Amino acid sequence: MFQKLIALIILFPVLGISQNTAIGTNEKLVFSASYNISGLPTEIAQVTMETSKVNTSSSTLMRLKCSAATYSSFDSYFKIRDLYESYVSPKSLTPYLYKRDINEGTYNKFEQYKFNHKSRHVERTMRKKKRSGDIEEKKTVTISDNTRDIVSTIYHIRNFDFQNANPGAVQKFSFLFDNQPMTINVKYLSKETLNTDIGRKECYKMAISLNKSDILKGNNDNLLWLTADANKVPVYAKFKIAVGSGELNIKSASGLKN
Amino acid sequence: MKKLFVVLGFIAAILSAVLAVTPLFKIAYFPSVAALAFGLAALYLSRRKQLPRKSVHLVLLLTLMALTVTTYKAIFNTVEVSDTKDLIQKEDASKQEAIETLEDIEIDE
Numbered sequence: 245m246f247q248k249l250i251a252l253i254i255l256f257p258v259l260g261i262s263q264n265t266a267i268g269t270n271e272k273l274v275f276s277a278s279y280n281i282s283g284l285p286t287e288i289a290q291v292t293m294e295t296s297k298v299n300t301s302s303s304t305l306m307r308l309k310c311s312a313a314t315y316s317s318f319d320s321y322f323k324i325r326d327l328y329e330s331y332v333s334p335k336s337l338t339p340y341l342y343k344r345d346i347n348e349g350t351y352n353k354f355e356q357y358k359f360n361h362k363s364r365h366v367e368r369t370m371r372k373k374k375r376s377g378d379i380e381e382k383k384t385v386t387i388s389d390n391t392r393d394i395v396s397t398i399y400h401i402r403n404f405d406f407q408n409a410n411p412g413a414v415q416k417f418s419f420l421f422d423n424q425p426m427t428i429n430v431k432y433l434s435k436e437t438l439n440t441d442i443g444r445k446e447c448y449k450m451a452i453s454l455n456k457s458d459i460l461k462g463n464n465d466n467l468l469w470l471t472a473d474a475n476k477v478p479v480y481a482k483f484k485i486a487v488g489s490g491e492l493n494i495k496s497a498s499g500l501k502n
Numbered sequence: 503m504k505k506l507f508v509v510l511g512f513i514a515a516i517l518s519a520v521l522a523v524t525p526l527f528k529i530a531y532f533p534s535v536a537a538l539a540f541g542l543a544a545l546y547l548s549r550r551k552q553l554p555r556k557s558v559h560l561v562l563l564l565t566l567m568a569l570t571v572t573t574y575k576a577i578f579n580t581v582e583v584s585d586t587k588d589l590i591q592k593e594d595a596s597k598q599e600a601i602e603t604l605e606d607i608e609i610d611e
Contacts, residue, residue: 284529286525286528305604305609307600313589316585317525329600341600360608
């Protein structure tokens with residue numbers, strides 16, 4: 245459940261666009277994730293989204309890093325130290341390598357996708373720690389033209405041109421998660437002004453849903469707010485899952501591109 | 503009737519005291535309110551029938567302590583992440599591995 249919750253926290257956005265105009269290579273966003281217990285939000289973990297430049301011998305890529313760590317008060321009950329990474333083209337946010345290393349209580353899992361966009365294949369490696377011994381699996385998956393990983397999908401939405409979108413417009417995006425192709429629907433709802441820890445912001449409000457998945461519950465209960473400026477920073481998210489509901493609140497934002 | 507209220511009050515007060523010291527302290531308000539209600543009902547019955555009130559006072563005292571701790575934590579408690587050494591090491595190692603892996607991947611920007 246917590247894997248789904250953390251994935252969900254890290255999951256939200258996606259819409260289409262080819263050029264990256266919103267995300268710089270030195271950006272850091274810090275969020276606080278809360279879980280509603282009997283209607284009272286309880287802060288459980290810190291989620292950090294960071295970008296940086298990565299140089300290989302032949303190219304310069306952007307590293308999109310999302311990490312989640314439970315607050316120290318929860319560490320002795322259920323410690324989470326998750327790391328999600330995607331290495332993408334800084335211009336188009338096309339992913340080339342995706343890594344997921346999750347450590348949640350006694351649950352450990354590593355996953356890696358190597359994207360080959362020419363042959364439309366993803367080479368997947370998965371390692372899991374079990375009492376009976378470690379498991380390693382390697383598979384090749386065929387993907388469609390615009391399939392991404394979950395992390396690059398999150399960042400991708402921020403390049404959408406909301407100014408020319410009509411409220412009610414729905415966009416679908418494909419991504420690979422847990423070796424399963426999934427489709428996320430993003431519905432642009434309206435503009436709203438929110439008070440956040442980084443100030444009072446005018447935001448684009450969106451409803452998120454997943455096709456053929458039972459992770460997200462409710463109709464229009466999973467919402468995301470992005471600032472209505474050139475950076476389109478995610479400032480607030482609400483989600484509903486099988487075992488309750490939660491929120492993601494921005495705490496700080498630095499190194500923004502615009 | 504008074505005994506029933508005292509027993510229920512004790513159960514709720516102990517539950518609120520236990521919850522008040524956990525990270526889920528906010529939900530301690532629910533049993534605290536119940537313990538207060540049972541305690542006050544037991545106090546009312548004790549006064550009306552001139553019965554001993556020691557156990558009732560204990561329920562109310564325990565509830566008050568749990569409420570004080572919960573409220574203090576709700577106001578002054580600040581959340582922080584500690585013990586991130588492993589995560590930082592994991593991030594650095596992962597980046598180095600990724601750079602090596604990316605050398606074998608065809609990148610067409």
